[in-house]
Amino acid sequence: MAEAASSIFGGVFAAFASRFCTAEEQVAYAPEHSVRTSARARRISLRVLPGKGLEVVLPPGADPARVPEVLQRHRQWIEKHLGRLRESQPPAGARRAPHEFALLGGRELIRLAYKNTNPQALAEKRKQPGPLTDPAPGIRSLYLPFSPDKDAPALIARALREWLREEARSRLGTQLHSLALAHGFHYTRLSIRYQKSRWGSCSSKGGISLNACLMFLPARLIRHILLHELCHTRVMNHGQAFWKELFALESDALDRDREMRRAWKHVPAWVFME
Numbered sequence: 085m086a087e088a089a090s091s092i093f094g095g096v097f098a099a100f101a102s103r104f105c106t107a108e109e110q111v112a113y114a115p116e117h118s119v120r121t122s123a124r125a126r127r128i129s130l131r132v133l134p135g136k137g138l139e140v141v142l143p144p145g146a147d148p149a150r151v152p153e154v155l156q157r158h159r160q161w162i163e164k165h166l167g168r169l170r171e172s173q174p175p176a177g178a179r180r181a182p183h184e185f186a187l188l189g190g191r192e193l194i195r196l197a198y199k200n201t202n203p204q205a206l207a208e209k210r211k212q213p214g215p216l217t218d219p220a221p222g223i224r225s226l227y228l229p230f231s232p233d234k235d236a237p238a239l240i241a242r243a244l245r246e247w248l249r250e251e252a253r254s255r256l257g258t259q260l261h262s263l264a265l266a267h268g269f270h271y272t273r274l275s276i277r278y279q280k281s282r283w284g285s286c287s288s289k290g291g292i293s294l295n296a297c298l299m300f301l302p303a304r305l306i307r308h309i310l311l312h313e314l315c316h317t318r319v320m321n322h323g324q325a326f327w328k329e330l331f332a333l334e335s336d337a338l339d340r341d342r343e344m345r346r347a348w349k350h351v352p353a354w355v356f357m358e
């Protein structure tokens with residue numbers, strides 16, 4: 085079922101192409117877009133979605149020749165939402181291995197100690213990434229058995245991703261478990277993934293998947309996403325019943341939801357380095 089996994093973003097930017105909009109444009113406006121016919125659609129609608137961009141959804145029998153006119157008429161809306169999508173996308177990467185990065189929206193700094201560059205790390209001669217003695221409160225040292233001068237940045241990024249995945253599994257897992265316990269939710273399993281388009285999802289069987297990139301976000305946004313996915317174990321869609329559940333647990337859920345549009349700014353470029 086297509087709706088089995090519901091995304092945080094799904095439908096957030098959806099808006100109906102209203103025939104009451106009267107914006108007039110002389111120059112042909114042709115942004116990049118895809119067109120799809122949906123059996124459930126009642127009228128032509130526009131959507132701007134992460135990973136997909138602008139999508140025009142036609143009801144059965146609608147004439148595709150009408151699309152240019154619809155794009156033209158909704159130019160302002162399209163530009164606004166494409167702009168917002170660009171802002172919310174993962175940053176394009178500089179191909180350099182990081183020396184430090186921040187978790188929890190800057191609350192926790194991870195300082196990297198590479199092979200041959202840190203006397204303490206050298207003395208330990210370890211083969212696996214792992215913690216060193218923390219230099220100060222809020223700063224953690226992480227040893228990486230790589231040399232930033234000799235090893236490819238992509239190789240280092242991969243090792244960091246694996247480290248962060250385990251970190252996320254343990255810390256997000258603990259938080260999800262205690263939120264579920266506190267509010268009487270039941271989920272069947274937790275998986276941690278790296279995704280560019282969604283922060284979490286919940287399957288119809290109650291399995292929750294969380295994006296490891298959540299670890300970069302401020303604690304209030306992490307909690308928001310965890311609660312959002314837990315609410316899906318009771319309500320699979322984003323309808324009224326869903327929001328009622330969420331508001332009962334988080335009165336400022338709408339503010340958090342709005343804040344999520346810019347959440348990618350917390351995620352460093354190396355995360356998606358290939």
Ligand SMILES: [Zn+2]
Nearest residue numbers: 090091092312
């Ligand atoms: Zn959702």
